[in-house]
Amino acid sequence: MTSAPLTGRTVLVTGATSGIGYETACQLAQRGATVLVHGRTADEAQAATDRLIATAGVEAGQLCAVSADFTRLDEVETLAHRVVGTHPHLDVLVNNAGMAAPERHTITADGNEIAFQVNFLAHYLLTSLLEPALTSAPGGRVVNVSSALHRTGNIQWSDPNRTKRYSRLAAYAQSQLALTVFAADPRVTAVSIHPGICDTALLPLYAHEGATPAEGAAHVVRLCDPATEIVNGAYYDRDQHVDPAPAATEIRSVQRLNKLASLLTGHTA
Template identity: 80%
Template structure:
């Protein structure tokens, strides 16, 4: 397989209806991959696939919609069951969906701080539930779209929901640190990547201007390519592998986070 040919690959991209996720889905499909396009609702997922067909000339046979609102963990579970049933061989999972934490402390119906759940816990649960489908063949992997802001974060173990002291930036950064730590979980072959500061709905957290989302997506797509060799837990800033925050590579932190995530999602191994 050449580096430009992904025609034998099946990839699920979360948060694929806009921004980096949409551009990641487009670039993967343009290189031949079958792409599961995730949206919060079936209608949003269908609209994204229709746009890919109309604007990028993607073959409809390469695209499949997948829907789940990540503020409801039961929807994540239902989507995972459908994916395993319909796509028993999944080469890559791109955990991309994300939101900026709101100004006011907000809990989901599951009782979790909303940024922690959407940006990390839902992806943790999805990854665990997709294990039967995620291939162990060479090149199979999970790509977590994280953030350089993980370096500013700490996980509040005694108050992960940040009920006692809430800051939207700290809540967002905590979710990104958790996602980066999760890449080092030995149960999965995974990397995390900061795709750069891009013109997306999250731009206000970083700067007043950014690069096009397609440029950030290119860094994600490179890590989806089996020609790109990876080391479990590696962290990339755009296309450069660098060391993440120290906490992201500590075995104790990885194990502690896994235990916390299992508790908060109700997942049992």
């Protein structure tokens, strides 16, 4: 079965220079979408777009390299303003950028635990600032690339930076739970997905072997397709719509998370 073309669709993929993000950008572009390829630096983003053009048969006009270091919220804000200025209509935002929490407790220059900021707060801020572009026409959606490990997480509301008790696995799980809870925010239609255990930089958190990044990306791309009907706040384990952790759908959790994220990012939705 041949996948339907996505010509005319514009998609921003964060963390698109490697792994699932790169393969997601590749598959979207091969189906005709215009893809904003995000990297941590301008050089990394440009290198990824050059590679897509050289090896994936993608036209240069379909790609736009954009950059922001998610450990710096001011760069996230600059990225959002640039995207809205150059692409006032955005069909899909794929919140894919992520990192494993480091062994040693690390705080960013913005004052946040690094995994919580990179995996969740930066995406919260980016999504909030891109809301005008995502809602400029019907059908805009957000796809949060989360993790099955969100089920083991809990959000430390009074100590989200985990200064009192730090564990890299707990910090990572907290960031993934927050990203999954965020999908239930009513402002922009959003879903979360665990793309499966894939052979990426995050593999050591899960197992010794996994599926290819391209296989994981295919599940993400399916949710970017307007032919795939979605319900706000839905959670997918690969191609199966399943229930997330109970905390991910609690209205109180959504409200508390929005309040916390607004405080930590300095952005009031």
